[in-house]
Every structure is written in C-alpha cells, then in structure tokens.
Amino acid sequence: MSTAAIPTDAVQAAIADARARLADGSMRIRMAYEAHPATSTVLKGRAHLVDETIHRLWRACAMPADVALLAVGGYGRGELFPCSDVDLMVLLPDTADDAMQARLSVLLGALWDVGLEIGHSARTVDEAIDAAEQDITVQTNLLESRLLEGNRPLFEEFCRRYRALLDVRVFFKAKQLEQEKRYARYNDTPYALEPNCKESPGGLRDLQMLGWIARAAGLGRNWRDLARRRLITGAEARDLRSIERFLQHVRIRLHYLTGRSEDRLLFDYQERLAGALGIEATAAKRASEVFMQRYYVNAKKVTQTNTILLQNYGVEIFPRRAGAAIVINDRFQAVRELLDMREDDTFARHPSALLECFLILQQRSELKGMTARTLRALWLNRKRINAAFRADPHNRELFLAILQQKRGIVHEFRRMNQYGILSGYLPSWRRIVGQMQHDLFHVYTVDQHIMMVLRNMRRFTMGEHAHEYPLMTQLIMAFERHWLLYVAALFHDIAKGRGGDHSKLGTIDAREFCEHHHLAREDADLVVWLVEHHLTMSHVAQKEDTSDPAVIGRFADTVGTVRRLSALYLLTHADIRGTSPKVWNGWKGKLLEDLFFATRRLLRGATPQEALGLDDRQENARALLRYHGLRPGVEDALWAQLDAVYFMRHSAEEIAWHSRTLYYRPDTLEPVVKARVSEADQGVQVMVFTRDQKDLFVRLTGFFGRLGFSILDAKVHTTRHGYALDSFMLQDPGNAAHYRDVITLIEHELTERLKKPAPPDRPSSGRLSRQVKHFPITPRVSILPDESGKHYILSLTAADRPGLLFAVAEVLAQNGIVLHTAKIATLGERVEDTFLLSGNGLSQDARVVKIERELLQRLHI
Numbered sequence: 001m002s003t004a005a006i007p008t009d010a011v012q013a014a015i016a017d018a019r020a021r022l023a024d025g026s027m028r029i030r031m032a033y034e035a036h037p038a039t040s041t042v043l044k045g046r047a048h049l050v051d052e053t054i055h056r057l058w059r060a061c062a063m064p065a066d067v068a069l070l071a072v073g074g075y076g077r078g079e080l081f082p083c084s085d086v087d088l089m090v091l092l093p094d095t096a097d098d099a100m101q102a103r104l105s106v107l108l109g110a111l112w113d114v115g116l117e118i119g120h121s122a123r124t125v126d127e128a129i130d131a132a133e134q135d136i137t138v139q140t141n142l143l144e145s146r147l148l149e150g151n152r153p154l155f156e157e158f159c160r161r162y163r164a165l166l167d168v169r170v171f172f173k174a175k176q177l178e179q180e181k182r183y184a185r186y187n188d189t190p191y192a193l194e195p196n197c198k199e200s201p202g203g204l205r206d207l208q209m210l211g212w213i214a215r216a217a218g219l220g221r222n223w224r225d226l227a228r229r230r231l232i233t234g235a236e237a238r239d240l241r242s243i244e245r246f247l248q249h250v251r252i253r254l255h256y257l258t259g260r261s262e263d264r265l266l267f268d269y270q271e272r273l274a275g276a277l278g279i280e281a282t283a284a285k286r287a288s289e290v291f292m293q294r295y296y297v298n299a300k301k302v303t304q305t306n307t308i309l310l311q312n313y314g315v316e317i318f319p320r321r322a323g324a325a326i327v328i329n330d331r332f333q334a335v336r337e338l339l340d341m342r343e344d345d346t347f348a349r350h351p352s353a354l355l356e357c358f359l360i361l362q363q364r365s366e367l368k369g370m371t372a373r374t375l376r377a378l379w380l381n382r383k384r385i386n387a388a389f390r391a392d393p394h395n396r397e398l399f400l401a402i403l404q405q406k407r408g409i410v411h412e413f414r415r416m417n418q419y420g421i422l423s424g425y426l427p428s429w430r431r432i433v434g435q436m437q438h439d440l441f442h443v444y445t446v447d448q449h450i451m452m453v454l455r456n457m458r459r460f461t462m463g464e465h466a467h468e469y470p471l472m473t474q475l476i477m478a479f480e481r482h483w484l485l486y487v488a489a490l491f492h493d494i495a496k497g498r499g500g501d502h503s504k505l506g507t508i509d510a511r512e513f514c515e516h517h518h519l520a521r522e523d524a525d526l527v528v529w530l531v532e533h534h535l536t537m538s539h540v541a542q543k544e545d546t547s548d549p550a551v552i553g554r555f556a557d558t559v560g561t562v563r564r565l566s567a568l569y570l571l572t573h574a575d576i577r578g579t580s581p582k583v584w585n586g587w588k589g590k591l592l593e594d595l596f597f598a599t600r601r602l603l604r605g606a607t608p609q610e611a612l613g614l615d616d617r618q619e620n621a622r623a624l625l626r627y628h629g630l631r632p633g634v635e636d637a638l639w640a641q642l643d644a645v646y647f648m649r650h651s652a653e654e655i656a657w658h659s660r661t662l663y664y665r666p667d668t669l670e671p672v673v674k675a676r677v678s679e680a681d682q683g684v685q686v687m688v689f690t691r692d693q694k695d696l697f698v699r700l701t702g703f704f705g706r707l708g709f710s711i712l713d714a715k716v717h718t719t720r721h722g723y724a725l726d727s728f729m730l731q732d733p734g735n736a737a738h739y740r741d742v743i744t745l746i747e748h749e750l751t752e753r754l755k756k757p758a759p760p761d762r763p764s765s766g767r768l769s770r771q772v773k774h775f776p777i778t779p780r781v782s783i784l785p786d787e788s789g790k791h792y793i794l795s796l797t798a799a800d801r802p803g804l805l806f807a808v809a810e811v812l813a814q815n816g817i818v819l820h821t822a823k824i825a826t827l828g829e830r831v832e833d834t835f836l837l838s839g840n841g842l843s844q845d846a847r848v849v850k851i852e853r854e855l856l857q858r859l860h861i
Contacts, residue, residue, distance in 0.1 A: 026046070082252060084261055265292070715728075
C-alpha cells in the first residue's frame with residue numbers, strides 16, 4: 001500500500017472530532033468523580049474513553065486488517081489514571097515496510113494530536129517475544145495485553161507464544177529482585193516525608209506486583225481469588241481492596257491537582273490533597289499531617305501483606321517437600337529457612353515469644369525471616385504487650401539481649417516497628433510512629449529517622465563499612481558496652497512533637513527505661529546524658545568559633561570525660577547522617593572531627609593551645625612545605641605577618657596551601673586568588689589575598705552569589721601589614737556544578753574585579769525552594785558582646801535563599817561594622833549563622849537595635 005493512499009483529510013477530521021470528544025468525555029468523568037468519588041469512574045471510564053478514541057482514529061487511518069493493535073501495561077488491564085501514559089503495541093505480521101511505517105507514523109501522530117500521551121512499540125510476534133525474553137519490564141508490560149483493533153488470529157498467536165515463554169519461577173524471582181532495587185532507591189522505607197504513592201515501598205506498585213505474580217502463576221485475578229486459595233485471609237483481602245482504593249484516590253486526586261502524571265506527595269500538594277479527600281485538621285494536627293499519617297498506615301499494611309503474600313506465592317510456585325521441621329525450642333521451629341511457630345496459639349500461650357522470635361532470628365544466621373503465619377500472628381497478637389508484659393523481668397532481659405546481639409539489630413528493630421511490637425514495648429514510641437517533622441532538613445518521619453540513626457550507628461561496628469567511617473569504627477570498637485549507644489539512639493528523638501524541648505523531655509523516658517532494665521548507674525547516666533545533649537556537639541561545631549580556646553573549654557566542661565565525648569561524637573555523626581542525604585557533607589564532618597580531637601586533647605590534660613594543636617599545625621604545615629620541595633624558612637616572611645588566631649582557624653594543610661601560594665609575594669600589589677576542589681569533591685575552596693579595602697567582604701559574597709554558590713564557611717583575617725587573607729568554602733546548592741570546571745573562572749574573574757574599585761556584584765534573586773514556601777521560618781537576629789567585651793557576636797536564623805550572606809554583609813558594611821569571622825551553618829533549607837564583629841557604636845543599645853532591625857528587614861522573604 002502506498003503512502004499516497006493515506007486519507008489525510010479524513011484523518012484530520014477524525015482528529016478534530018476525537019479531540020473534542022476526548023476533552024468532553026474527560027470533563028464528564030472528572031465531574032462524575034467529583035460528585036460521587038469512585039475509583040472505577042475514573043480508571044475504567046478513562047480507559048473506555050481512550051478505547052473509543054483509538055477505535056475512531058484506527059479506522060480513519062485505514063490501518064490494514066492484518067495488523068493488530070494491543071493495549072498493554074495498566075491500559076491493557078483496562079485502567080487509566082487521569083494523566084497516565086497510554087501504552088500500545090502494534091503487532092505486525094512482517095517487518096514494517098516504508099508504507100507501513102508511514103501509516104504507523106500517521107496513526108501515532110493522530111493519537112498525540114488529540115492529546116494522548118502515547119508509549120508505543122511496533123513489533124512482529126517474534127520481535128515481541130524476543131523483547132519479552134530479554135527484558136522483564138517488557139515481559140510484565142505484555143502480561144495483561146488485550147486486543148483493541150485488528151488481526152485477532154495474530155493476537156492469539158502472540159498470546160500462545162507469550163504463555164509458552166512465561167516461566168513463572170523466573171518471573172517471580174525477577175520481580176522480587178526488581179522490588180528490592182526499587183525499595184533501595186527509596187531507602188527501603190515508605191516513611192519519607194514526600195513519598196511516591198506509586199513507586200515507594202507501600203505504594204501502588206507493590207500491589208500491582210502482587211497482582212502480576214498471581215496472574216502469571218494462575219493464582220487469581222483479584223484479592224478475593226487469593227483469599228479463596230487461602231493465600232491471604234478474608235479480612236486481609238478486604239483490607240487490601242480498601243487500601244488499594246485509598247491509594248488510587250490519592251493518585252487520581254494528585255493527577256487532577258497537578259494536571260500531569262505526578263506521583264510524588266510533595267509538600268506543595270499535601271494540604272490541598274487532604275482537602276480534596278475530605279480530610280480535616282484536628283486540634284493538634286494540620287489536615288496534611290492527618291492525611292499523611294493515614295497514608296503511612298496504609299503503606300505499612302501494604303508492606304506487611306506484601307511480605308506475607310510473597311512468601312505464600314513462593315510456596316505455591318516452588319512446591320517441594322518442606323522436609324521435617326527443625327525444632328528450635330518448645331515454641332519455634334525452622335521451616336524452609338524461616339522461623340515458624342510450632343502452634344497457632346504460641347503467642348497466646350507464651351507472650352514472651354513476641355520478643356523471643358526476634359532474638360532467635362539474630363542468633364541463627366541460617367534463618368532468612370519468618371513464615372507468613374508467624375508474621376500474621378505477630379501483628380494480631382501485638383496488643384498482648386501490656387503493662388504486665390513490660391514489667392516481666394524475663395521480657396526486659398529479652399529486649400536488652402536483642403540490643404546486644406552481634407548481628408541483625410537493625411533488621412529486627414525495623415521488623416518490630418513494622419509489626420507494632422516496638423510500640424507495644426515502648427509506649428512513648430507510639431506517639432512518633434508516622435509523625436511528620438515540619439522542618440527543613442529531616443526527610444523521614446520521626447520513627448524512621450531514629451531507625452536510620454540506629455542503622456548508621458550499627459554500620460560503625462561493621463568491617464565492610466570501616467573504609468567509609470574509619471575513625472567511627474575505631475571509636476565504637478574501643479567503646480565498652482557500645483550497645484548503650486543504640487539505647488541512646490532509640491530515645492534521642494522520642495519526645496518529638498510533645499511541645500517543649502524534646503532533648504529534655506526525652507531524658508525522662510530514657511531514665512525510666514534504664515531504671516526498669518536495671519542498667520548500672522554509670523551506664524544509665526551516660527544514656528540519659530546523651531539524650532539530653534545529642535544536639536550540643538553539632539551546635540558547637542557549626543555555630544561557634546572552635547578556634548577559640550574558651551569555646552573548646554566550655555564544651556569540654558559539658559562533656560566531662562573522653563568516654564562521653566566519644567559517645568556523643570558517634571551519636572552526632574549518626575544523627576546528622578540520618579536526617580537527609582542533603583544535610584551531611586564532608587565539610588560538616590571535618591568541623592565535628594576537629595572539635596572532637598581538640599576536646600579530647602584538652603580532656604587528656606593538654607593546655608588550650610596544645611588542645612587546638614597550634615604548634616602541631618605549624619610543624620605539620622612546615623613538613624608539607626618541605627614535601628612540596630620548598631626550602632626551610634621560605635614561609636617565615638609571610639608567617640611573621642600572621643597571628644595565632646590565623647593558625648588556630650586553619651588546618652595544617654590549608655596553612656601549607658596558603659604558604660606555597662604566597663611565600664614569595666607577601667607584599668604583592670596585585671590581588672591573589674587561588675581556588676581548588678575540596679576533598680571528595682564536596683565544593684570549592686577559595687583563598688583571596690589582597691590589600692584590605694572598603695567593603696571587601698560584600699564584594700566577595702556578591703561575586704560568589706552571582707555565580708550561584710552557597711558559602712558554607714568563611715574565615716576573614718587581616719594580617720599585621722594590612723592585607724586581607726580570606727578563605728571560603730563554596731558549594732553549588734543544586735549539586736550541578738562540575739567544580740574543576742569553575743576554578744579557572746573564579747581565579748580569573750575575581751582577580752580582575754579586585755584590581756579596580758567597583759560596586760559589588762548583586763546576586764541573582766533565584767527561586768526559593770518549595771520547602772521554604774511551605775515551612776517558613778521567622779528570621780531571628782541578635783547581637784551580643786562576647787565574654788571579653790572586645791568583640792560582638794551576631795547570631796541569625798533564617799530560611800536559606802540566594803544572596804542571603806550578601807544581604808548580611810551589605811548591612812554590616814553600611815553601618816561601618818568590621819567582620820572578623822563568619823560561621824555558616826546550613827541545615828537543609830535553614831541557616832544558622834554566627835559572625836564575630838567589631839565596630840564603633842556596638843556598645844550602644846540604640847545602634848545595635850537599628851542594625852538588628854535592618855538585618856531582619858533584609859532577611860524576611
């Protein structure tokens with residue numbers, strides 16, 4: 001058939017008609033759903049509407065009768081969400097010639113023109129089967145194929161070939177592996193604060209996967225079929241249908257709300273989604289929080305049932321003689337490498353077994369999990385954990401034993417949390433399950449954040465992670481009874497959401513736990529102290545001047561002992577890493593590490609100067625200079641112009657870098673700008689050496705801001721001979737920069753700007769992050785004298801935004817204030833910065849109030 005035979009006019013007329021019908025039909029479906037929300041109204045209704053559209057265009061394009069058009073994927077199942085893609089496969093009797101390619105192009109173009117998002121392929125039967133054999137995603141997509149138009153015998157031949165290809169055992173294992181990888185992409189938790197309602201653990205994809213395996217194995221087409229085969233109970237089948245409807249409603253509303261195929265429950269949408277779903281605020285929670293807690297409850301049930309059903313599928317798909325059960329004790333046995341109750345009423349007759357089962361899993365590495373009936377019984381019997389259960393000395397011993405095992409701690413605590421055992425045993429835990437954290441750096445619910453902290457702490461003990469955390473591993477392996485750190489991790493945020501200081505409130509729960517479990521006084525005091533002070537070290541490292549001996553001295557007084565210091569360092573490291581992948585970086589790690597070593601030296605009897613390592617830094621810097629081939633003494637001329645404060649604020653490696661650059665030009669008239677990529681490509685370090693000049697800091701921050709960099713740290717220093725020696729740590733907030741590519745740009749452009757007086761660059765206004773929009777922070781500013789009375793400390797808290805540091809520097813410059821150091825702490829989208837200042841008028845209250853007011857005006861968004 002020639003391309004000339006394509007009836008173009010008819011196609012154009014059909015497109016116009018189909019577009020109008022599709023728009024009208026879509027509006028009617030939406031109105032019907034809004035009036036009487038039922039998922040079938042949208043899912044089945046839209047699939048039927050798209051069917052009709054395709055029928056019209058297929059005929060208008062006069063497609064040959066020997067070709068078949070198949071609906072595949074979710075569309076093949078007869079379900080379409082409002083903005084979902086329409087997946088099609090054109091089945092060809094032979095490889096398409098030019099004429100067929102032209103017709104297919106017209107058809108697909110027509111489908112796009114009417115407003116459908118098309119995903120398509122055109123294959124012969126052989127090609128379709130080959131693709132399915134090579135790619136499990138294609139195989140899954142074709143599992144629910146249905147014929148829309150065309151050659152039925154060709155479609156039936158494809159179905160026969162597909163069924164012959166489908167190896168249920170291979171398919172089952174592949175879908176399990178696929179799920180594991182998908183879970184890993186979402187950190188193995190459904191409890192992210194902005195989950196994906198389709199792909200995250202506990203989302204619609206989990207339910208779809210269960211359906212695909214059941215269909216492939218011939219086990220059933222719906223939840224009722226699975227209940228009839230006793231793969232799930234009738235109650236679980238009803239729960240699954242209810243949960244599936246809830247998740248479908250969420251996704252439908254999300255598509256309508258955004259007008260696109262959006263599956264992420266972003267903060268931008270949560271409040272409006274709650275309203276669309278008829279969820280109202282309570283006295284204590286916003287509507288979005290009520291909605292998300294409901295989402296988490298449903299996601300939790302999905303992951304529970306997913307685990308149970310996959311096990312039961314495995315028994316059906318891999319039938320074999322289980323062999324004799326291996327008796328473990330009077331209550332448990334091993335069946336097919338899984339822990340199993342010996343009797344259905346084991347937990348009723350032996351409530352302690354609710355904890356014992358987790359201990360057995362830790363102690364017997366050959367066990368891969370629990371049988372489906374054991375998991376189901378755990379959930380159904382969770383309420384047997386009451387006050388009497390918690391008071392039983394044997395149960396208290398079991399709980400401590402779980403914390404003290406060599407393996408499986410994180411896995412079993414996650415399982416205990418998943419099946420409600422942890423909430424039963426620690427009553428205060430119930431209040432944080434699924435509790436959102438409305439700040440700008442946590443990305444998990446409170447309970448899941450604690451699980452991440454526990455995981456991080458556990459990793460410090462594992463040899464396979466020692467290359468990642470060598471110092472952490474060294475410290476924790478030398479820490480006697482390091483399981484106490486796990487207790488502190490469990491309780492450090494347990495009082496979140498109660499109002500008041502959660503660090504103080506959490507000590508009450510921690511103390512009570514330690515007393516009830518008869519921990520030694522010394523150990524109990526350590527746990528309680530860690531809970532109370534779990535934020536102290538990060539505060540000092542990120543907000544105070546750790547080159548000041550007085551700061552180190554006060555922190556050492558708070559810590560008191562090297563044991564407490566090590567414990568706090570380990571907990572702080574694990575805590576920050578457990579908030580969000582965006583919050584931790586190598587620079588923060590270096591701040592904590594420097595504080596740890598300085599404090600440890602002081603606690604071991606060093607003088608403040610020795611604790612800060614001033615002499616050691618100079619000697620190490622000299623050794624590095626010799627290593628780079630510089631003769632002894634070349635650094636003396638430069639170092640003579642630098643005071644002790646400079647050496648205390650910079651590492652030996654930084655001092656050596658500066659010295660190599662400046663030793664032969666300590667009195668240069670030309671500005672010197674050098675940049676380099678920091679360790680682990682965490683950002684760019686920039687050194688600026690120039691004659692001191694008016695508004696220098698404003699010009700520097702303006703330049704960096706115009707390039708789009710965030711300033712993580714700034715060290716401002718004036719030499720004895722009137723030169724500015726300033727250091728900056730820069731980072732691209734979007735992590736898009738190839739840092740090595742911008743080094744030459746920074747060095748050249750900034751040098752040229754500093755050679756001649758000019759007004760400062762003004763940073764671009766840039767967009768605020770959506771988190772800041774939804775969780776606004778009221779700026780706070782205070783200027784107070786330091787203990788010596790010679791300098792003043794400016795502390796500010798605000799939402800991060802482009803050009804913020806420039807705005808602060810500009811206000812200070814306009815008021816004649818000299819900036820000595822800047823301590824920049826960015827916690828997600830929140831900044832907590834500290835500046836050391838001096839200047840005329842700072843001793844006058846009216847002057848300080850004026851500056852504070854001007855800063856607040858600039859910090860308000």
